[in-house]
Amino acid sequence: MNDLKKNEPDQPFVTSYLLYLLAAVSDRASAEFHDHARAAGLRVPEWRVLACLADEDGAMVTRLARLSLMEQSRLTRIIDQMAVRGLVRRQSDPEDRRRVRVFLSDEGRDLALRLIVDARAHEARILDDLGGADAQRIKPMLETLLAQLDGRTPG
Amino acid sequence: MNDLKKNEPDQPFVTSYLLYLLAAVSDRASAEFHDHARAAGLRVPEWRVLACLADEDGAMVTRLARLSLMEQSRLTRIIDQMAVRGLVRRQSDPEDRRRVRVFLSDEGRDLALRLIVDARAHEARILDDLGGADAQRIKPMLETLLAQLDGRTPG
DNA sequence: GCAAATAATATGAAAATTCATATAAAACCG
């Protein structure tokens, strides 16, 4: 029926391109949880920062930016807002006064810990759906990949 | 030495959280290629759109938005700019005049095809570094995951 | 065939993000 407009390659590129699959899976999977985070009153970047701080409370801004996968000046402004909301507080490091360390407030920590419980449950559901062998392997695989990618352009 | 400030959980959360690993790997891997795309004069969302159109030339805006993982009104504006630059052209669908189909220009197609060659090479390098068994498995695994995620909230 | 509901795209206005750079503190070096 429609042969005239068929201009596509014999094998599709994008839907089987590794970087596309990673982005797509990340997007869709995260979107599910982000709805939950928003329901808890957090915007996505705020949830990410809280989750990172749950692991490394008191991290300096640069470290937190790298860990939370955002550009530094963006993180600075997100911290501004979170501080106003009382989720975190800034404290300049006495050992090196250029550094600003970011700490969870009690409220911030409570919220983070609560959401982390939910995040683990959500993750478990995804892995469960994925099924046995793959579910065992996917995280180690991604960890390897991440280490390799970081190794190339050390940072 | 530093026990006073140790407030972190025994097991870190974020760096072993599936959704974090996905986002981190996607970010870092894509960043490598995005440098290349920018060197070719494209911004990241433009590269994504070109890659999608290489597979589905003439896709309607809604479809293209979903495929390229962006919100519709954002895509509309990106297409505006790409059209001005002569990378794509819009054509309203005679069968349903609400629809706008987006087509690659010759220039757009050339650029897309050239970059896709590079993208495949980049992907091959990443998979090669990952090594045998995992390299074989990662894409099918992500495809399964994507299908499952799409299945939950059909769209 | 018409009114209401639905669908596809575009757009205004607000908000977030980026990029370059300012500011301030520490490290380095002759």
Added chain:
DNA sequence: CGGTTTTATATGAATTTTCATATTATTTGC
């Protein structure tokens, strides 16, 4: 030391993105 370079964070201005909704076209149900 004093000057220069580097590092850490913040900020102004431009751009991009989002959110809600307008606009236009089609479908549905009566």
